[in-house]
Amino acid sequence: MTERNTTRAGMAWQKAVEAEHAQSDRIREELVSDDFWRPVAHRFVPPKRGESAPDNTAEKLAELVSQDETVLDVGAGGGRLTIPLAETCAHVTAVEPSEAMREQLIATTEAWGIKNVSILATTWEEAQVEPHDLVVCAHVVYTVTAIEQFIRQLNEHARKAVALISFERPATATYLSLWPSVHGEERIQLPTLPQIEDLLTDLSINFERINLGEWLPRPFRDREQALAECQARLFVASGSDKSEKLSEVLDDSLVEVEGGLRLKWAEPHRPVIISWTV
Ligand SMILES: C[S@@+](CC[C@H](N)C(=O)[O-])C[C@H]1O[C@@H](n2cnc3c(N)ncnc32)[C@H](O)[C@@H]1O
Incomplete structure (x- = not known):
């Protein structure tokens, strides 16, 4: 059973996440993949060694940790932040429950020749791990119900500090406009930055806010990839009636950009680091 939140902000958070999850469960046509992250896992990797990242999150996080310190990266994904952080500190422990994400993380660790990363294949709620100097948790909390216990x-x-990274708008905002045409209803939105700030205030945590540079996610490589990712984000099964409808909507919604295709209304992400010392 989910542990209850007790603060005003925590209870409001839980209500929002449960409403969003209930909508997902009602809408979901079938399990598109046994791992929700599989169709999009390739988006959560760092750039190739030597290439610069589209955003400065890793760079700013590196300023919070020194060479002899350790980092715990909770919900590490494909290592977008884990790998560059491993280059600037003593060791990074990555907690990551998704197999598809871990596969990306392992492949990138090997490609970069990184030796100081260890991986825990579990959720944060289930993780058994020692304290680290800096705890990083980037774009994970949005879907967490028992948020107070998680924090x-x-x-x-x-041992030293926590750094939560959140977007100003929901990470999935780009896909919201597709919902009414495909599902005939608006998507219920998850909590994001304002709710995180409310929650930390209710938990009496004094945080600092570091605004990061805005960045546009990589475009879809081609139409096939666009359809696969949008199907996953909208819980639409491949070959279903809704998939047909989605495909028609994409005909009018995708525009050609350098490197592939983008939804024409896509806006840059605006990430923020919320950090506090312990
Ligand atoms: C949007 S991705 C972000 C990945 C990475 N932190 C980044 O910023 O690129 C969210 C990640 O959080 C992981 N995640 C979701 N719920 C989690 C939980 N309860 N405990 C640990 N990780 C979780 C997912 O598997 C996924 O890899």
Whole structure:
């Protein structure tokens, strides 16, 4: 059973996440993949060694940790931040429950020749791990129901500081406009930055806010990839009636840009680091 949140902001958070999850469960046509992240896991890797990242998140996080310190990256994904951080500190422990994400993370660790990363294949709620100097948690909390316990656990595992990274608008905002045409209803939105700030205030955590540079996610490589990613994001099964409808909507919604295709209304992400010392 999900542990209840007790603060005003925590209860509001839980209500929002449960409403979003209930809508997902009602809408989901079938399990498109046994791992939700599989169709999009390739987006959560760092650039190739020597190439610069589209955003400065890793660079700013590196300023919060020194060479002899350790980092715990909770919900590490494909290592977008894990790998560059490993280059600037003593060791990074990546907690990552998705197999598809871990496969990306392992492949990138090998490609970069990185030796100081260890991976825990589990959720944060289930993780058994020692405290680290800096705890990083980037774009993970949006879907967490028992958010207060999740944050407390981040705190308990930090010797020095916690850094939460969130977008100003929901990470999935780009896909929201597709919902009414495909599902006939608006998408219920998850909590994001304002709700994180409310929650930390209710938990009496004094945080600092570091605004990061805005960045546009990589375009879809081609139409096939666009359809696969949009199907996954909208819980639409390949070959279904809704998939046909989605495909028609994409005909009018994708525009050609350098490197591939983009939804024409896509806006840059505006990420923020919310950090506090413990
Ligand atoms: C949007 S991705 C972000 C990945 C990475 N932190 C980044 O910024 O590129 C969210 C990640 O959080 C992981 N995740 C979701 N719920 C989690 C939980 N309860 N505990 C740990 N990781 C979780 C997912 O598997 C996914 O890899």
